[in-house]
Amino acid sequence: MRFVILLNLLLMLSVSLSAQIGSYRTxxxxxxxxxxxxxxxxxxxxADSWYTKPVERLGIPAISxxxxxxxxxxxxxxxxxxxxxxxxxxxxxxxxxxxxxxxxHEVGEALGVESQSFDVQILLGPGINMKRSPLxxxxxxxxxxxxxxxxxxxxxxVQGVQSQGVGACVKHFTANNQEYERMANNSIVDERTxxxxxxxxxxxxxxxxxxxxxxxxxxxxxxxxxx
Numbered sequence: 440m441r442f443v444i445l446l447n448l449l450l451m452l453s454v455s456l457s458a459q460i461g462s463y464r465t466x467x468x469x470x471x472x473x474x475x476x477x478x479x480x481x482x483x484x485x486a487d488s489w490y491t492k493p494v495e496r497l498g499i500p501a502i503s504x505x506x507x508x509x510x511x512x513x514x515x516x517x518x519x520x521x522x523x524x525x526x527x528x529x530x531x532x533x534x535x536x537x538x539x540x541x542x543x544h545e546v547g548e549a550l551g552v553e554s555q556s557f558d559v560q561i562l563l564g565p566g567i568n569m570k571r572s573p574l575x576x577x578x579x580x581x582x583x584x585x586x587x588x589x590x591x592x593x594x595x596x597v598q599g600v601q602s603q604g605v606g607a608c609v610k611h612f613t614a615n616n617q618e619y620e621r622m623a624n625n626s627i628v629d630e631r632t633x634x635x636x637x638x639x640x641x642x643x644x645x646x647x648x649x650x651x652x653x654x655x656x657x658x659x660x661x662x663x664x665x666x
Contacts, residue, residue: 470497489514504608505557508564508580509534511550513557526553531566535582540595547599547607554605561606561652565593567640568615576618586636590643597648606651609644613637613665615656625659633660 471479474494481492486501493501506512511525528534528546537543554562566580567589582589597607614626614637628637644650655666 470499473497488519502560503558504561504563505554505559506563508566511553511557511559511562513559523557525557530579531582532579535588535592538588538592540591543592543595544599547596548602549599551600551603551605554600555603559605561608562600563608563610563654564600565596565607566610567593567644568611568613569637569640571616575616586639587643590640593640593644594647597644597650601648601651607648608652608654609641609650610654611656611665612641612653613656614660615658615665622657623659625662627661 474497478494478497481494482499484492486492489504491502491504493499505514509530510527513523513525515521515523526549528550534543534546550562550564554560564580565582566577568577568581569586569589570578570581570584582592593609597609600607614628614633615621616626617624641653645653658665
């Protein structure tokens, strides 16, 4: 009997959540139909490195985004230099070595709370690129060279962040395997390797955590820019 009651409650919650998501999508589509071409373009360009442009006549506010995966880096101004003091959590490499999804969820929750206190709506993390080379400049941000482990840990992190009403931005999609000249680098990857190594972690997070956003990589993948 208890199982039946629990099952019914879960079903009711699922139906309620689906209806809520459907309502949001309907509202978003309605807003898009009311926007001019210039207003749509303004949402893609941003006001600066950390804010989107508002569309005041439609009640669309500016959105604040901020790095990063192991500590909030709220910029003090519009550039990428000085930032406001914030908690520095263990790096992705350290968290990855824990194999502890509960810990990742707690870190995500804490970063969500801190983001709220700094009026940040989107946290630019986690980073789940594969550690193809030990010399890669941002390996410390990433969890693992194993896509299964990276996907599970990132899922817990994203769920933790978004439980606080702050969106996570999973990055960098995809094959962002080096920091040096990453805006011009061309990652040559065959289909099998792409689907078995570089994409599974992203697929896991999208399916299981529904992150609010995905950050595209700057590099090319097989001759085509990722963004």
